[in-house]
Amino acid sequence: MSHLARVALVVVLSLAFILVELSSGRPAFGDAKLPPEDQPPATAPPRPTPTPAPTATATPVRVPASARVPILMYHYISEPPPGADRYRIDLSVTPQDFERQLQYLAENGYTTISLYDLYAHLTLGRSLPPKPVVLTFDDGYRDHYEHAFPLLRKYGMRGTFFITTDFINFGNPNHLTWEMVKEMSAAGMDIESHARTHRDLRNRDFQFLVWEILGPIEQITAHTGKRPRFFCYPSGRYDAAVIRMLRSVHTWAAVTTEHGSVHTLANAMTWRRIRVHGRASLERFAAAVRSASGD
Secondary structure (H helix, E strand, O other): OOHHHHHHHHHHHHHHHHHHHHHHOOOOOOOOOOOHHHOOOOOOOOOOOOOOOOOOOOOOOOOOOOEEOOEEEEOEOOOOOOOOOHHHHHHEOOHHHHHHHHHHHHHOOOEEOOHHHHHHHHHHOOOOOOOEEEEEEEEOEHHHHHHHHHHHHHOOOOOEEEEOHHHHHOOOOOEOOHHHHHHHHHOOOEEEEOOOOOOOOOOOOHHHHHHHHHHHHHHHHHHHOOOOOEEEOHHHOOOHHHHHHHHHOOOOEEEEEEEOOEEOOOOHHHEEEEEOOOOOOHHHHHHHHHHHHOO
């Protein structure tokens, strides 16, 4: 067979193979595929565009302009001694009367709060219970530990004790000791300053005020581990220089002996209180608390 005839035969056989493969429905060259690098990119199904979630907006806290809270003012929680004058009698609430007063508060829905709670309410808008009341005790008498403290714990109440530190430093038997102060503080009572010596602070020079105001802050902090932020003016007396000194040592508020129960940040250095009189009936006490609360 000539060379030309052999070429013609190969062409005829190739065409016949292709026709057979096409008629069978199979690819003419098997399952050959493009290499991976030459494959067309896969087209992912379209995804819906996510709807952005609404941004949460915090509700602004409403800070009240004022708060009507009775700050009750106690001195002695004991029987007045024989021959006591009318001032001592008026300052003395017997343990029995004091317990009846606590019972009245508990049974009538009042909740004791601290001056810290009151200040946080006015500065941060922190809520207070429906019928708040603050119990304060001036001068740091021994009967505060012997009578007031156990009764407050019995009724699950909180007290604020304004102590005069030199009465403690010099071991006055009618006043608290530092061990008593530490125990009361550890139990949740607030220990605040009533100055160093209880002397009149008006018309005093700078060094005197530093001695009377800064010293007790340092001592209370050292003994309790808690920095006092509130002050009680000795005998309720103060002047502009005293207020400036208190502010310079970062005192948040101070209480007076003046009558009243509406408190603001503007008058934080002169918050008023409600005096609890010795020998007053329970009815008189209840009426004073209701009136001061606005009930």
